Amino acid sequence: MRTVVRGGLVVNATGAAPADVLVEGERIAALAAPDAGLTDGWAAAADRVVDATGRYVLPGGVDAHTHMEMPFGGTTSSDTFATGTVAAAWGGTTTIVDFAVQAKGTSVLSTLDEWHAKADGQCAVDYGFHMIVSDVNDNSLKEMDACVAAGVSSFKLFMAYPGVLYATDGDILRAMRQATGNGALIMMHAENGIAIDQLVARALAEGRTAPVEHGLTRPPELEAEATGRAIQLAGVTGAPLYIVHLSSAPALAAVSQARDAGQNVFAETCPQYLFLSIEDLARPGFEGAKFVCSPPLRPVEHQAPLWRGLRTNDLSVVSTDHCPFCFAEQKELGRGDFSRIPNGMPGVEHRMDLLHQGVLAGELSLARWVEVASTTPARMFGLYPRKGVIAPGSDADIVVYDPTATQTLSAATHHMNVDYSAYEGMEITGKVDTVLSRGRVVLADDTFTGAAGHGRFLRRDLCQYLH
Ligand SMILES: NC(=O)NCCC(=O)O
Ligand SMILES: [Zn+2]
Ligand SMILES: [Zn+2]
Secondary structure: OOEEEOOEEEEEEEEEEEEEEEEEOOEEEEEEEEOOOOOHHHHHHHOOOOOOOOEEEEEEEEEEEOOOOOOEEOOOOOOOOOHHHHHHOOEEEEEEEEEEEEOOOHHHHHHHHHHHHHHHHOOEEEEEEEEEEOOOOOHHHHHHHHHHOOOOOOEEEEEOOOOOOEEHHHHHHHHHHHHHHHHHHOOOOOEOOHHHHHHHHHHHHHOOOOOOHHHOOOOHHHHHHHHEEEEEEEEHOOOOOOEEEOOOOHHHHHHHHHHHHHHOOEEEEEEHHHHOOHHHHHOOHHHHHHHHHOOOOOHHHHHHHHHHHHHHHHOOOOOEEOOOOOOOOOOOHHOHHHHHOOOOOOOOOHHHHHHHHHOOOOOOHHHHHHHHHHHHHHHHHOOOOOOOOOOOOOOOEEEEEEEEEEEEEEEEEEOOOOOOOOOOOOOOEEEEEEEEEOOOEEEEEEEOOOOOOOOOOOOOOOHHHHH
């Protein structure tokens, strides 16, 4: 199969230039300037010509933080690998890296098998796994090496959720030491869960049960404290560290300071922290439950430092932390007790569009948009140059993006398997027009044309940023 994407502005992390793209099979075969005289010949021999006139031609989005069908809070996130990867494709994301979750008392490798069984044959776009290690012991530590050999080269640990996913400082230290041996990247959910549990217990004892209390009992100071502690532990072991879903200005300051000192510390933020705030958690009645995630949505003044962090590269990646729970049945579990509201929000479909609003607002350049949404996550998680760039030899994961089309985000029109939108009614400028996943057109003319099982498991190499 030969496809030509013609007439667009190719945007890579290194810059933008008008170019036509020749796809042969699953890979990008060549790029040519439109006036180079090559494209007519390519088009004549092509099975399909995609007209990208007036549009951007982007490397497919890489969402390095999703939770499809994840057991959490007594329920399971509502997108399966099948539904969630279709929604990803609609939003211009052609790779997800999802989290396998080791339950306490189980083995890491059996967990990996379990997650392979869930995803195999289901995904519409390519996927990889990180491993959540919730039970750090001699066996789990050895199994981390086997995971790296199996293409799962990053491990998430939790400083939050005591009794469930929580890792002690000693656990963290041991896992970090293991990572220095096998080259893996340690990812950290940095919130001081022990202190938070005290604040939660006091709020409930005082009869404060509404969703907004979720935010008030997880203050930014406790994210900053945990972030700083994780950084110190990483410094002691020499392990690289990636802070996930960073939400607040003081946590960002801790990351910036470590980076300025030359430490291998990286961080991602998520669209919800850039566009939503604790005012959403405080919506009347139980409506705020839709916005319960951890770390929580912050006061609006945290947003400007996060945008600045994206510009200065103190924040290197934007992922979604897509973890949807239906409002009607699942968020309902916490009515009358905010601590029982399943933590997580939907978002895998909207990351590229939301970040494009940042481009329009002058917060990000076009190239930086591509860098934080595609190129850097690909490099951070050992997928580059297969993913994250429009270049000869790379997988033909290509998004044709119309920067002038308009759309209104809504649960009535989105493709995620969840009964609400966190961005209901939001007017967006820009829209995904056509998506290729490894050379196959999976979205065109407002129609999904892909298939479950097209998406393949990606064995990932090591992070490419470490020194
Ligand atoms: N973030 C969140 O609230 N839910 C998903 C699990 C996690 O990433 O901590
Ligand atoms: Zn987390
Ligand atoms: Zn998450």
